Amino acid sequence: MDQLPVELHIKILNVLASLSWQDDPLSNQDPRSPSLFPFNVASVCTQWLAIVSEIPECWTRVIFDVAKDPTPFLDAFLWSEDLEIIEVLVFTSSTDDGKEYGKTEKQRSIAITQALRPHVHRCKSITFDITYSTSLPPAHIFFLKDSPYLEKLVLECAHDDIQIEPDSWMTTVVNRPHFGSDFSKLKKLSLTGFSFLYLALHLDSPESFAKFQFRRSMELYVSRFTFLGSGHYTVTNFMRYFLHAVRRTTHFHDLSLSYNEENWVTRLSYSIVFYFTPFISSRYPKISLPASMLQSRYFAQARSPTKNVKCPILGKIMR
Template structure:
């Protein structure tokens, strides 16, 4: 009698075996690159199992591509998912730099996008939030396929209230546009939308340096609520040797919020706008989890100033005092709060006791 082999099992039995698994597998946060995660571990072993998984939509809440390998076997995975509702698409490169050339990686990314785009409706009348994320180490990378931004063929989103871009995405969309702002300029969101720009360390030179970012930001007239989050400089800024060619002006009704941005970023930002006589146009400012530089020229010009969570003011006590004196809301209790330790915070990767160095304000 011939011995039974897994290859001789009927398709239905393979399906039963694969479906018989713990219900709460879930995805381990930040571990989606692991080749041992289901269903990729099974689908990579045998094309028959991959064909079985293609008929089990609940197995595909996330589609993961390692562009170090040919993505062709999984390009149809977007159709395997259950109606594409809540589908996550992740792409990463698990190879060393020498193994996969930039052009080859770009071709594979383009193939993945070409497979995904037919499943994305261009018109999204009910879309309320759109997020485009990209964490890129090589900021000099410019050879990105034209189809890299999936929404460029449609610009009307009447219910869009939140657009979230990494700073790289923001600069890339502008720098590769046919018009001044391209798709961003043509975008038709809802009234009073919020723009979030995040996660970038600006280099000193190149297409992605801070001056280019400020130039783009200064013409974003339709976005009056701008949030700058987790931004920093990849170099040490020295205002004594810097010489800006131009001072950038933000629109008078702009509500500008800084959250968890570096002190050097704020210094350079202030240097680029603070010397201009129209810098007073920044009427609404919010700083959250920021370390403010000693002097901020655009800081006292705001008519609406908010400081929240462990703000480290540095040595700008006089500037803070002069500013708070102009606001009726700045009572003794507020000043007491500014001078009182508020607990613990994370600074430079370590836990530190946070004190607000403004106690002497209450002594005057």
């Protein structure tokens, strides 16, 4: 193969690219498949990688499997920089949940995040679906600039391994950053409980969530976190911010307490639909609600997919 003229290699790969787009549109492909073009041919040899890197249309969707070394593809965001919209997926095919893998996953995720950051404003979707919460990028970095194309931001993990000191803020930020405001196309925002609160702690106040111009129909997902009994990462502090970020439909998954609490139901999943009623402001007067919420007054109804029980978080704070 090395003896073939470079021009022939280029022609072959251009034909493969056109066939891939014609016969199997991006929307119909399994994004996690190792046979996905152009990643399949780019992994064959450095020559083919160099050739497809010169075809910007090949890199409108950038995919990383953190079970493998991401280095060859870290410049993929630059290969399509003249194009307006890209999609990003970071996942793991590994079933290893050991400490050594965790260190490797975190290092690779950091490298990918650093390469991605200058291109966040171009993204239509950003998904991190990996093993450990410590490998996830901090949520606030995706809100530092307007992202008018962003429709989906997902930061999810299989295991929450973050260790938090009860009184720790878990941030080195001295001056709070300036955030963007245009996120009007965002349809789905999925964060771990820690990611949600870490983002919230970068804001001036709970009311600052209103500065993010989220669409009213956006679905909010909060998952995988154990709330502390004191400090910044409590369920009460979570609700202070949550009520200002609340959307029409909110989903809780795998949330629990680090301490015993009467009537607390641990680690269940809920979809919460918000209706107009004075229930919350009358049951939880300590929270200062924005004017729009005081006028409409939301009621949260928890729905469990497995049984008819009360939502543990709302059950705790609205007694």
